[in-house]
Amino acid sequence: MxxxxxxxxxxxxxxxxxxxxxxxxxxxxxxxxxxxxxxxxxxxxxxxxxxxxxxxxxxxxxxxxxxxxxxxxxxxxxxxxxxxxxxxxxxxxxxxxxxxxxxxxxxxxxxxxxxxxxxxxxxxxxxxxxxxxxxxxxxxxxxxxxxxxxxxxxxxxxxxxxxxxxxxxxxxxDYEIEGKIMGQYIKENMPDAKVGLFLQGDELGADGEKGLRMYIDDQIVESVEYASGNTDVGPQISKLKASGADLVIGFNTPSYTALSQLVSMKLGYDPQWMYTNVGSDVNLVGSLLAKFSDGSVKDGSSALDGMMTTEYIPGLDxxxxxxxxxxxxxxxxxxxxxxxxxxxxxxxxxxxxxxxxxxxxxxxxxxxxxxxxxxxxxxxxxxxxxxxxxxxxxxxxxSGMAMSQTKGEDYENLTEVLVTDLGDAEITEGDTAAAEDAPPENGIPDVAVVE
Known part of the structure; x- marks a missing residue:
């Protein structure tokens, strides 16, 4: 499931x-x-x-x-x-x-x-x-x-x-292991991609970039940062476009997912997009995209179709x-x-x-x-x-998550659940039992008292 x-x-x-x-x-x-x-x-x-x-x-x-x-x-x-x-x-x-x-x-x-x-x-x-x-x-x-x-x-x-x-x-x-899992997926499945990074200028961007560079440092052609609160990301997106990046990875919050999409539309820039799970809620970002465009983007969610991201917990879809x-x-x-x-x-x-x-x-x-x-x-x-x-x-x-891709307002898995840790810890497939846990009938944790 x-x-x-x-x-x-x-x-x-x-x-x-x-x-x-x-x-x-x-x-x-x-x-x-x-x-x-x-x-x-x-x-x-x-x-x-x-x-x-x-x-x-x-x-x-x-x-x-x-x-x-x-x-x-x-x-x-x-x-x-x-x-x-x-x-x-x-x-x-x-x-x-x-x-x-x-x-x-x-x-x-x-x-x-x-x-x-x-x-x-x-x-x-x-x-x-x-x-x-x-x-x-x-x-x-x-x-x-x-x-x-x-x-x-x-x-x-x-x-x-x-x-x-x-x-x-x-x-x-954490953001570093998310970057590692993304990086390994790209290295194995998109080895010819020219990668651009769109990063928030704090731990969110820095830790994500650190994880990515462990696997695809030689594929990254450009890296740009934005400061939270500065809503003009035109220079950053223009720089990514000029670099020839055909895969852009964003470690950013949802508002900046919407802003990066809106600016890219205006510039005619259409790379493959991959966003941290923090910034990839389709319904939320779609509504923000419609809002930031003053209604010119009628169906913001559709603009995100095909976006890649990660998942770690079940949601309403x-x-x-x-x-x-x-x-x-x-x-x-x-x-x-x-x-x-x-x-x-x-x-x-x-x-x-x-x-x-x-x-x-x-x-x-x-x-x-x-x-x-x-x-x-x-x-x-x-x-x-x-x-x-x-x-x-x-x-x-x-300790992990799965890679996924949007199909309309839903997400389809690209990988099994992958687990890892900070630094050079290996990425391995997770224990399927953890991903298949179901709650107790009464909905209250059934765990033993630790001696």
């Missing part, structure tokens, strides 16, 4: 880019002390835990120019937590989810995370969104020894140095996928409005966090959940096509 990716949390307007840089088991608890008491048998920090509740925090842009799309992620997470709580919670504790609006502004992120940690005394930050925004708080969270889990960004910062950031864990695949069926059931019961891919993204992250709670057992502490994720997280089933890399040596997120 084909499974397509959620295009990772993405800005939905050009203006947004100015800021950017996308009973479950256990015991019946006694009444809690209302203030981070937790189980008396637990040894460690029980901040945010009572006998009956677990309080967690998150930062997202709920208002402002970046809110469209991004703000839906937390509604998906909340719906899944409501589903778990209705079933009795995890080990007798229900989950209290407190998401604060940072407007996708790093200064605001620092303020709201300070409030969550120091005033609200949450147990953990779960799903904090954005490379520039979360970068503003990652050191603070590690200094305060607050679990910083399932960060919504593909930057390596969240997992490549557990010794420096022992409390932080990534979630989605695979309604028969068992995970999508679960997310639809959860949303029908606990959500309002339509289920979207952003909401599925939030549910998928929440599922991983609930798996960590389940594996931690009754005696939950901040130290315990970090230990459990390191020890067993790579083995937990879930909606991802590839397992996590979580261990004592790595806190990076998912």
């Amino acid at each position: 084909k499974r397509t990716t959620i295009r990772a949390a993405a800005a939905t307007s050009v203006a947004a880019l100015i800021l950017a840089g996308c009973g479950a088991g256990g015991r019946d608890g006694d009444s809690g002390d209302g203030g981070g008491g937790g189980d008396a048998a637990a040894e460690g920090d029980t901040t945010g835990i009572t006998d009956t509740t677990i309080k967690i925090g998150d930062h997202k842009p709920l208002t402002g120019v970046a809110a469209p799309g991004y703000s839906e992620i937390s509604t998906g997470a909340q719906a899944y937590y409501d589903w778990v709580n209705e079933a009795g919670g995890i080990h007798g504790r229900t989950i209290e989810y407190n998401v604060k609006d940072d407007g996708y502004n790093p200064t605001n992120t620092s303020k709201v995370v300070d409030e969550l940690v120091l005033k609200d005394e949450v147990f953990a930050i779960v799903g904090g969104l954005g490379t520039p925004t979360h970068s503003a708080v990652v050191d603070f969270l590690n200094q305060e020894e607050v679990p910083d889990l399932m960060v919504s960004s593909g930057a390596q910062l969240w997992g490549n140095d557990p010794e420096k950031r022992p409390w932080t864990f990534g979630w989605q695949p 695979t309604p028969d996928d068992p995970w999508v069926k679960l997310w639809q059931e959860v949303w029908d019961k606990h959500g309002e409005g339509e289920l979207t891919n952003y909401r599925i993204f939030g549910m998928s992250q929440a599922y991983a966090f609930v798996s960590a709670l389940q594996a931690s057992g009754e005696d939950l502490t901040r130290e315990r959940i970090v230990e459990v994720i390191e020890k067993d997280g790579a083995n937990w089933p879930g909606p991802g096509l590839a397992p996590f890399r979580w261990s004592e040596e790595s806190h990076l997120g998912m």
Whole structure:
């Protein structure tokens, strides 16, 4: 069964880019002390835990120019937590989810995370969104020894140095391994392609380029960068056209996918396009293309037909996928409005966090959940096509993805799921069992408590 990716949390307007840089088991608890008491048998920090509740925090842009799309992620997470709580919670504790609006502004992120940690005394930050925004708080969270889990960004910062950031864990695949998988595909299937790179001028572009050059350095004829917030990409696209590049790879956000397409149309430039999963949601980019063209492009999605990209998690265009069926059931019961891919993204992250709670057992502490994720997280089933890399040596997120190509509004696989790691780690076909995981009947992770 084909499974397509959620295009990772993405800005939905050009203006947004100015800021950017996308009973479950256990015991019946006694009444809690209302203030981070937790189980008396637990040894460690029980901040945010009572006998009956677990309080967690998150930062997202709920208002402002970046809110469209991004703000839906937390509604998906909340719906899944409501589903778990209705079933009795995890080990007798229900989950209290407190998401604060940072407007996708790093200064605001620092303020709201300070409030969550120091005033609200949450147990953990779960799903904090954005490379520039979360970068503003990652050191603070590690200094305060607050679990910083399932960060919504593909930057390596969240997992490549557990010794420096022992409390932080990534979630989605990072940009370097995506570049490696793209590069190998091109080397094997498009060896004569003249490659141009269209890169965002930060970790997104730099890490993607690093992965690509490991395989196709000799095929790259031009590389251009844009600065987030500068919407004039005419010089960059003109330079790519002049280079003779007939395959352009973009490591960029969705707004810049739309802008690169619009400028290319005006220049009569029609290479094969390949975009990072971050920037390749057909429906979103199509709507942005129509908007940026002031309506002159009537069907923006059709302009993306044949685009190549990657996928790592199932989305709405695979309604028969068992995970999508679960997310639809959860949303029908606990959500309002339509289920979207952003909401599925939030549910998928929440599922991983609930798996960590389940594996931690009754005696939950901040130290315990970090230990459990390191020890067993790579083995937990879930909606991802590839397992996590979580261990004592790595806190990076998912280990792989598949190459795919758009056909209308759908995606068709070009490869099996491919897995790898940073640097010169080999690319291999993933374990098919991981890609074929189905959720438990009750929709709640069935993982054993780690000894």
